Amino acid sequence: xxTNFDLENFILDFSNSCQKKQKKVFGKNxxxxxxxxxxxxxxxxxxxxxxxxxxxxxxxxxxxEHFSKNSLFGxxxxxxxxxxxxxxxxxxxxxxxxxxxxxxxxxxxxNCKFHQTLSENLPQLILNKVTDLNMRIELLTKRSTRDKLxxxxxxxxxxxxxxxxELPFSLTDLADYLSVDRSAMMRELxxxxxxxxxxxxxxxIILLYK
Amino acid sequence: xxTNFDLENFILDFSNSCQKKQKKVFGKNxxxxxxxxxxxxxxxxxxxxxxxxxxxxxxxxxxxEHFSKNSLFGxxxxxxxxxxxxxxxxxxxxxxxxxxxxxxxxxxxxNCKFHQTLSENLPQLILNKVTDLNMRIELLTKRSTRDKLxxxxxxxxxxxxxxxxELPFSLTDLADYLSVDRSAMMRELxxxxxxxxxxxxxxxIILLYK
DNA sequence: TATTTTCCGTTGCAAAAGCAACACATTATG
DNA sequence: CATAATGTGTTGCTTTTGCAACGGAAAATA
Numbered sequence: 001x002x003t004n005f006d007l008e009n010f011i012l013d014f015s016n017s018c019q020k021k022q023k024k025v026f027g028k029n030x031x032x033x034x035x036x037x038x039x040x041x042x043x044x045x046x047x048x049x050x051x052x053x054x055x056x057x058x059x060x061x062x063x064x065e066h067f068s069k070n071s072l073f074g075x076x077x078x079x080x081x082x083x084x085x086x087x088x089x090x091x092x093x094x095x096x097x098x099x100x101x102x103x104x105x106x107x108x109x110x111n112c113k114f115h116q117t118l119s120e121n122l123p124q125l126i127l128n129k130v131t132d133l134n135m136r137i138e139l140l141t142k143r144s145t146r147d148k149l150x151x152x153x154x155x156x157x158x159x160x161x162x163x164x165x166e167l168p169f170s171l172t173d174l175a176d177y178l179s180v181d182r183s184a185m186m187r188e189l190x191x192x193x194x195x196x197x198x199x200x201x202x203x204x205i206i207l208l209y210k
Numbered sequence: 211x212x213t214n215f216d217l218e219n220f221i222l223d224f225s226n227s228c229q230k231k232q233k234k235v236f237g238k239n240x241x242x243x244x245x246x247x248x249x250x251x252x253x254x255x256x257x258x259x260x261x262x263x264x265x266x267x268x269x270x271x272x273x274x275e276h277f278s279k280n281s282l283f284g285x286x287x288x289x290x291x292x293x294x295x296x297x298x299x300x301x302x303x304x305x306x307x308x309x310x311x312x313x314x315x316x317x318x319x320x321n322c323k324f325h326q327t328l329s330e331n332l333p334q335l336i337l338n339k340v341t342d343l344n345m346r347i348e349l350l351t352k353r354s355t356r357d358k359l360x361x362x363x364x365x366x367x368x369x370x371x372x373x374x375x376e377l378p379f380s381l382t383d384l385a386d387y388l389s390v391d392r393s394a395m396m397r398e399l400x401x402x403x404x405x406x407x408x409x410x411x412x413x414x415i416i417l418l419y420k
Numbered sequence: 421t422a423t424t425t426t427c428c429g430t431t432g433c434a435a436a437a438g439c440a441a442c443a444c445a446t447t448a449t450g
Numbered sequence: 451c452a453t454a455a456t457g458t459g460t461t462g463c464t465t466t467t468g469c470a471a472c473g474g475a476a477a478a479t480a
Contacts, residue, residue: 054348054351056352056353056357058353060353062351064344064347064348064351065347076337077337077340077341077344078341078344079341079345119333122333123329123332123333123336126333126336126337126340127286127287127336129340130287130336130339130340130343131287131288131289133340133343133344133347134287134288134343135289136347137274137275137343137346137347137350138264138274140347140350140351140389141264141272141274141350141389142266142389143266143268143270143389143437143438144438144466144467145466145467146466147266170426170427170428171427171428171429172426172427172428179350179351179352179353180467181467181468181469182427182428183429183430183431183467183468183469183470184466184467184468184469185467186428186429186430187429187430187431187467188466188467190429190430353467353468354436354437354468355436355437356436380456380457380458381457381458381459382456382457382458390437390438391437391438391439392457392458393437393438393439393440393459393460393461394436394437394438394439395437396458396459396460397437397459397460397461398436398437399459400460
């Protein structure tokens with residue numbers, strides 16, 4: 001079920017076979033792209049970490065998505081419904097490929113190998129994205145901060161195959177990701193410790209239940 | 211950007227060209243499928259409406275997704291992370307095509323026209339799904355019930371191209387969809403009326419702002 | 421290494437949301 | 451058409467969450 005398609009290797013071919021400088025590198029905290037002026041953009045993160053963030057009118061910051069190696073993002077995945085600006089911020093050094101919708105979904109005029117391979121593997125890459133989004137929705141529909149935290153920890157646990165794992169986020173970012181107030185989340189975190197559900201050592205969470 | 215691909219027409223070919231009885235019809239309130247025993251299932255809703263619902267341990271019901279014509283759903287879009295049972299319930303008479311992951315992502319052994327056409331159009335169909343999920347996430351990340359309601363109304367408004375539209379949900383279902391308590395939502399709805407943001411006549415919402 | 425910036429942890433208080441219960445309306449169904 | 455089931459609208463009370471503020475820890479930067 002998972003992508004066996006090796007993007008990195010594949011990119012080696014590409015750099016000669018396909019046009020223009022669509023590949024760019026970003027440093028930490030740089031803005032990779034915004035979802036306002038780049039209609040129909042589709043991006044592939046080859047390396048690094050980045051977040052899609054939104055600031056609403058009340059100043060709340062939300063981490064809408066978190067991207068890592070092989071993540072797809074860009075405006076193609078959004079309709080023009082939002083009023084708030086969405087922007088992708090690099091959280092570490094990032095290497096990103098940029099395309100437009102037409103580049104990818106229509107045949108390349110040169111019929112190059114790159115585009116062929118890419119379009120063969122695209123459904124799988126998008127499918128991975130869909131499963132990520134569904135997990136996200138499952139978290140967000142939990143009714144309480146406690147359930148969101150436990151749900152998130154449980155996901156990390158199954159993903160790392162261990163009851164003990166590092167948080168890939170700062171706690172501040174985690175709150176923005178779960179869409180809750182940070183101090184309220186901290187309070188709940190404390191209660192979870194007191195109630196014997198978890199242990200927290202530095203950045204590491206240990207699940208004590210089941 | 212939107213799907214021009216006409217599924218219905220396309221299905222006419224299919225019924226002769228492809229194997230087995232993968233097409234089924236369901237009546238209202240019937241369970242179309244569950245996300246537990248049917249590993250790797252992928253379904254296409256040809257006609258009707260259906261909801262993906264989850265009941266959590268506290269008895270809360272959540273409408274995880276709402277499907278209409280041409281929606282894709284099924285376990286391929288989920289990883290095995292959830293503990294709660296997910297089930298798809300028909301909200302009206304539904305016609306559904308059933309596949310497995312392999313059926314669609316690998317070439318059909320018969321190399322039939324049906325599978326060829328489907329796999330050509332699949333990226334677009336999945337892309338539509340992704341934009342739906344992203345809208346959903348945007349709603350769920352809103353911090354207050356008021357913002358969720360206004361966000362939802364705004365989506366309906368842009369989708370119907372009108373400030374006045376029917377709710378496709380009962381209010382009970384809307385609460386489950388926005389993942390909030392029904393009575394709290396009703397209260398907020400009343401406040402929105404009092405504050406002059408909306409008018410509500412029967413099942414119809416009229417936006418009064420901007 | 422000194423200093424600035426970000427992050428963590430905590431708290432009191434206010435606001436929002438959830439829960440439970442009920443009456444009434446509307447819609448299905450025998 | 452009678453009756454049951456489901457949906458709407460409301461309210462009092464409780465619990466949870468958000469907000470604002472602060473001190474100290476840790477990390478980044480000059």
